[in-house]
Amino acid sequence: MSSISLTQLQDKRIVVLGLGLTGMSFVRFLTNNGLSCAVNDSRAQHPAFAEFADSYPECQLYTGQWHREVIAQADILLASPGVDITLPAIAEHISENAQVWGDVELYARLKDTPCVAVTGSNGKSTVVNLLHHIGQKLGVDTQLGGNVGVPVLDTINESPELLILELSSFQLETISSLTPLVASVLNLSDDHLDRHNTMALYTALKQGIYRGAQFAVFNAQDSATMPLPDFPIAAKNSCSFSQSTPASSALENSDAQQHFGVITHQGETYLAKGEQLLMAVAELPIAGLHNAANCLAALAIGEQLGWELAKMLDAIKSYQGLAHRCQPVASDDGIRWINDSKATNVGATLAALKGLAPSLGADQKLYLIAGGEGKGADFSPLAPVIAEHVAHVFALGKDQQQILALSENSTAVDSIEQAVANCKQRATAGDVVMLSPACASIDMFTNFVERGNAFAAAVTDVARKSSEELS
Incomplete structure (x- = not known):
């Protein structure tokens, strides 16, 4: 440093x-x-x-x-x-x-606070907040920083036991002196290519998180997240997590029992470390297989910090998740309304669709609301997943036409409110309606929070109007 x-x-x-x-x-x-x-x-x-x-x-x-x-x-x-x-x-x-x-670089040059650093196209906010929650439950004085919480320089006079950093590709452009105890790239999908231009540059920036790391945690199902030989310490000292069996996620010549994954046992899916069953996915407080992967990443990172696995699993049970990330919106119509406004890129929407699809029954339909500012992304990976799992797409925003082109079963709408009203007309009890835009919000909203709040308000409004019509 x-x-x-x-x-x-x-x-x-x-x-x-x-x-x-x-x-x-x-x-x-x-x-x-x-x-x-x-x-x-x-x-x-x-x-x-x-x-x-x-x-x-x-x-x-x-x-x-x-x-x-x-x-x-x-x-x-x-x-x-x-x-x-x-x-x-x-x-x-x-x-x-x-x-x-950048501010993280200046902080790192001035103060050597023990830290964990997490990046990725999707899931990083959930993972760092989950780590913070687990740490607090275990009595560790943890503090959030980077792309979440207050700017790190505002907390430089504080001395937490562990600083947990969420780092974006924009922040990683200006970081060279950070020495994390554990660093992780959770996943990579094309995002911010309007700024970085190529996937190769975007990947290289994300890989930079491993530069000074003592240990790496990567996604075994995404080879681009594995630390490159350019970072020999992280490459040598690493373990993986996966939505498949831990054995398939093992590094060459490494012990599969040290890796985290998912195992199906007697018809039920479990988080696992090697062959050890840890917790049924159904017991997790946050839904979807993509969130199971987030939990596995947090467990892998926590274990490298010396946190006891059993205590971490117990702490996970009380985690409540983050707003606007596959967040249920309350209604009394039997429809599952899901606010995933934080899905600001294609990878996030793919993860949400694939994560929720296994929970659908044979007679349940999934409706998707998507669109906004696409940031130059390639939307084509969504097409086969939509064809397999989505009954109808409602598209809005600047890149509406690109979303409409993904499916013949799609309709253009002018607003979140119009999309929700259309979904209300089509969906019945047991169906799922999900706002998961695959786009940024800046063409129509101040940020993803305002967009998610607009969705939740629209759901409440259509429920109220429906109730009034029945009374």
């Missing part, structure tokens, strides 16, 4: 790129420690600008574009995850000797 001290930053020309949540945390941290900085945000207007001017009048704010002179003069550029540092307007003007760091 390339450690530094605050005194080494005293005489540096520091420029913060982007004034979102992370950008503001950079400024707070720097000013609280007597360090000066300038800030550059390409937006012409934003509510944060007024707050910044009031709170930090001593800091110069440059807006409306990426200012080449400001960038070129920087010794250290502190980049927010939402800022694409490969843009020519930025990259072409960075000094040859300048350092480009």
Whole structure:
């Protein structure tokens, strides 16, 4: 790890790129420690600008574009995850000797907190929150950070026993000094290709999480998650999880009994370590085989931290899951309404469909609401799964036409409310209606939370109208 001290930053020309949540945390941290900085945000207007001017009048704010002179003069550029540092307007003007760091990188250079690092296209929020829940139940002082919770620099004066980091590909672009006790890439599917351009670059960024790791946990059913030889320590010290039997997920020349997977025994499916049955999947508090895989990943990571397996299994039973991730929406019509608004890419929707399909009876139908901002993704992998499991698709948003093309049994809608109303007309008791968009929400909503809340409100509204019609 390339450690530094605050005194080494005293005489540096520091420029913060982007004034979102992370950008503001950079400024707070720097000013609280007597360090000066300038800030550059390409937006012409934003509510944060007024707050910044009031709170930090001593800091110069440059807006409306990426200012080449400001960038070129920087010794250290502190980049927010939402800022694409490969843009020519930025990259072409960075000094040859300048350092480009994100907030996690700056934290890692200043403080050596024991940490776990988790990335992947899907499931990472569930896994890190589950790890945090398990750790708390086991009496470990854990703290969440990275792409979840508050920015890590806001917590740098705290000293948890274990920092659990969820890391996006955007954050991994600017991380080189992190030394996790355990690192994991859960899965990879094309996502954020509007920024990263190729799957190869996206995969390489995700693989970077293994760079300083002491141990790796990977997905045996996704070879791209296995640590590359470029990271020999992680590659040598690793184990896998899988939705298949642990034996099939074993590394070459490794003991299959050390790997995690799923075993069917006497007609029931179990989480397993090697041949050891751990817990029936039906007992898990979060539904779907994709969530069984998330639980296995958490168990594999926890075991490498020295956490007792039996106590972890007991802790899992009280985990309540996260909002907008295959979250049931209450209704009294017998229909299972599921809010999976966090499914912002194709892989997440595939996982949800495949995870829920086994729970459907022969007479139960599954209706899918999908669409939004596709971020340049290839939607074609959804087509065969939709053909096998989905009765009808309701498509909305910017990439509506691409969603409609996936199935002959599809209908265009203008809003979440219209989609829910259409589903209500078709579905009967026992059927499943799932919002799992496979797209980002920014074409129609502020974020996936607002989209999920709109879905839940629409379900409540159609239930109310139906009740009024019957009364």
